[in-house]
Structures are given as C-alpha cells and as structure tokens.
C-alpha cells in the first residue's frame with residue numbers, strides 16, 4: 001500500500017492549488033477494473049475499518065459495525081460508479097429528420113460529484129447546449145452522461161471537459177457548450193469554510209467560439225445560482 005512520506009507531503013503543500021492537470025482522462029491504473037465490484041467492496045471494507053480503528057472508534061458498537069461495508073458499497077456502487085466504463089449509459093442518437101438546426105439547451109441538470117483532493121461532495125447544476133447537425137440525442141441521455149462523469153473523484157474543470165468531449169463525439173459536432181456551477185464542500189465545510197462561494201466552469205467548441213452564440217446560451221440559462 002503506498003504510504004506518503006514527509007517529502008511527498010511537502011510537495012503537496014507546495015503545489016497547493018497549482019495542480020498539474022494530466023489531461024482530460026481520469027488518471028486510472030492499467031488494471032483498474034480487473035477485480036470485481038464485490039472484491040473491491042470487500043477490500044475497501046477492510047481498509048475503511050482500519051481507518052475507523054485508527055480514529056479510535058469501537059467497531060463492535062452495533063451502530064458502527066456495518067459502516068465499513070456501507071462506505072465500501074457506497075464508493076463502488078454509488079458515488080464512484082462512473083469510474084467503470086461498463087456503467088457508461090448507452091447514448092442512443094437519432095437522425096435529425098426534422099432538420100432542427102437551432103440551439104437546444106438542457107439546463108439545471110443535477111451534479112452530484114466528489115472532489116478528488118478531499119473526497120468531499122461537489123453539488124450543483126450543469127447546463128448543456130448544442131446545435132444539431134445530422135444527429136440528435138434523447139434528452140435524458142444528456143442528464144445520464146452528466147451523472148456518469150460526475151460520479152468519479154473529480155475536479156470541476158475535467159468534469160466539464162469530459163462531458164463536452166463525449167457529447168461532441170456522440171453528436172458528431174463540435175457545436176456544444178457545457179457550463180457547470182457547483183459548490184465544493186472542501187471549500188465550504190473545511191479549510192477556508194466559505195459557505196457562500198461557488199464555482200462556474202464553461203467549456204465549448206465549434207460555433208460557441210462565436211460570442212453571439214455564447215450570449216444566446218447564457219441568456220437562456222440566465223444568472224446562475226446553485
């Protein structure tokens with residue numbers, strides 16, 4: 001098990017906010033999905049039990065005894081189900097038979113994610129717009145895709161890029177815009193403990209490079225709050 005040493009802690013403290021983003025892909029081990037979900041749950045249950053032990057909690061207490069298993073199952077099956085490509089929603093597209101060529105916006109999509117630095121919740125909303133070419137997508141598939149990429153340890157910038165990139169590929173157009181506004185519990189409930197601030201990220205391509213298209217989108221989604 002990798003143990004972080006004093007030198008590495010100093011590096012983390014020094015890098016601070018200037019994290020090196022290694023690209024759009026979530027950094028994963030090459031054998032990330034060789035174990036079954038059940039094996040992962042069993043192992044995480046063991047490790048989380050050890051964490052609780054270190055904290056001095058009595059695992060024989062009937063309220064605490066099931067917690068290591070509960071947390072393990074929650075990580076693998078719920079909070080981080082979006083790490084595993086087998087859980088990716090099937091994105092069915094349809095031919096744009098009606099020839100709709102204007103903007104479509106799916107807004108106020110719930111974001112339930114977790115920050116990869118502290119494993120604390122990120123909650124907020126996503127707004128997604130696109131201008132169809134030959135293909136259109138079932139509306140709920142946009143929500144499902146946001147949900148899938150959100151359910152990984154994330155940084156908000158990467159989450160926006162992963163959603164954008166996937167939609168551009170599925171829809172076979174660059175003309176997509178993704179805006180996320182979210183609250184990070186690592187900012188509001190620990191550290192600086194700022195209860196009111198939230199974070200907005202905007203990523204786009206194609207015709208959204210054009211300011212008037214972006215303004216039309218911003219006009220629809222309005223002033224963001226979360």
Ligand SMILES: Nc1nc2c(ncn2[C@@H]2O[C@H](COP(=O)(O)OP(=O)(O)OP(=O)(O)O)[C@@H](O)[C@H]2O)c(=O)[nH]1
Nearest residue numbers: 012016017115117154155156157184186187191192
């Ligand atoms: N860019 C970016 N930063 C994030 C995101 N989520 C959390 N962070 C930041 O990641 C940084 C981690 O900084 P560190 O200095 O290594 O960690 P820390 O000592 O816990 O930092 P503090 O929160 O300032 O106490 C913090 O500034 C977080 O606010 C995100 O989605 N995007």
Ligand SMILES: [Zn+2]
Nearest residue numbers: 115117118186
């Ligand atoms: Zn955090």
